[in-house]
Structures are given as structure tokens and as C-alpha cells.
Amino acid sequence: MARVIVDVSLKPEILDPQGRAVQGALGRLGLAGVTDVRQGKQFVIEIDGTVDRAKLEELAGNLLSNPVIENYSITIEQA
């Protein structure tokens, strides 16, 4: 058993309208000094058996993220 965590974030140069909206809300709700918010995605994938790292890299870079606008990182936790 393994738990694979894939974090996907927008590349720094890509505009993030959702992050900007969240930034505004944080300020309105009393959090001072927020200079930037970037919103990303996290996939928590439970795998039975051994992890095919190459296949995982392929799908993280192809399906779970769009290489034109996003970066990803993979963390594998063996049970």
C-alpha cells in the first residue's frame, strides 16, 4: 500500500484569478499583510501494490497537470 500525493500549482507567471479573489477575502476577513495567494490542487492517490513511478510521472505531467500552465510535485508515502 502506498499513498501518493500530487501537488499541482500554477506556474508563477500565470495569472491566478481565484487566488486573487481569495486574497481579497482574507483581507476583508481581518488577515493583515497578505501580499499574494496562489490556489493549487492536491491529489491524494491510494495505491494497492507497488508504485509505478514512471507511469505516475507521466500522468502527473499529462493528466493531473497541464505543462503549459502548471507545475507538479509527487510525494510517495509507503505504508
Add this chain to the structure above:
Amino acid sequence: MTTLTGARIGVVTFPGSLDDRDAARAIRVAGGQAVALWHGDEDLQGVDAVVLPGGFSYGDYLRCGAIARFAPAMQTIIDKARGGMPVFGICNGFQILVESHLLPGALIRNDHQHFICRDQKLRIENTTSVWTRGFEFGDEIVVPLKNGEGGYIADEHTLDALEGEGRIMARYLDVNPNGSYRDIAGLVNERGNVAGMMPHPEHAVEPLTGPSLDGLTFFTSILSALASGVRA
């Protein structure tokens, strides 16, 4: 309208497609034969060209178009598009084409974060593709625009290349409704067989329901191209 016998244009229905019927109707209004294609079927039934319609394929989950891109029908379409088959993506169809990397760049959430639904003025800037050959350069048209994630982005190098190669098919006029870089509303690929745009020409083909009949020219363009010998 001249009926061009033999020109068969497929329209793919994905789970969540909305505008497949309108796209098929536009093809028929233009004088062509529309062929319903199913996302789960690799067989394109020998169509001469394909329209990827608007909507919310797979609920726009993950990213717009990201899951549809891997549908069995898309594997055949991507392969044939690389070989020259004409493909036109409208709205969600455009998003599927950029996710498939048949067109460069990406479409992100509108910069103002609102869904837009309006009649949008555009300027046509490519008249050499099979989907736009019926236009004159600089033609101004009005067609509906309706999307939440229509902001076109690409890096500066790509944008410069698109402009230099005349591959910007249409630009937004008067207002930029979604933050698209360089007012880009639609693109064509290098070969001119693959085109995509966020606005909806298929909703502007009949006086009863559209703001104009301007959208019809995209469909008469492909039919005339097919009639003059362009083959998939």
C-alpha cells in the same frame, strides 16, 4: 444555399456537451451533412471534418477539456488532425484542442472571475484556413460568447509567433471580455486545418435565434474547402 453533396462533418458528443445539436444544425444550415459521433467510439465513421462542440465535458472537472482529451474519439481525432483532417473546436472544444496540444497556449478562468454571456464583436484576421476562407481579412462579426474559463494565455514567444504567422483567427473588438492576451478569441494551427475559438459561431446562423448570421461563414468555409478537394 448550395448543397455540397458528400461533405460529412462529424460532431462529437462528450458527457456534458451542450452545443452538439446546435453545431450539427449549423452544419446542415450551411448545406452540409452532420454526423453524430460519440466520445467513446474511436471510429469517426469516415467523416471529412470534425467539430468539437461547446459545453462542459466531464463537468469541467480537473481542467476544462483535460479529461475529454483522453476520450477514445479524441485519440483518432488527434492522430487525423496531425495528418491534415480539418477540426474546429468551439468553446469547450477549443479548450479540448489546447489540452490536446493541437493548438498552443491554455485557457484559464476569466480574469474578472465571472461567467460571461453576451453578443461579442470580433475581427477576423485569418482568411487562409479551411474554416475561415470565406471571410475577408478584417471582417467584423458578432456572435454569442458564453464561458467562465475563456482567458487565452501563452508565453510571449508563442504570442509573437502566432501574430507573425497570421494564426490569430479572431480577436475581441471593443471590449476584451475575459483577459485574453492580445485580445485573442481564436487560433488556427500552422497547417490551417485545426481551428479553435471561444465565441460560438454555431449560435449565429439563423435570424430567429442568433444576433447575426455571421457564424455561418465558418461552416460554409469548410464546406467550400471540402468541395474544392481538401480531404481528411
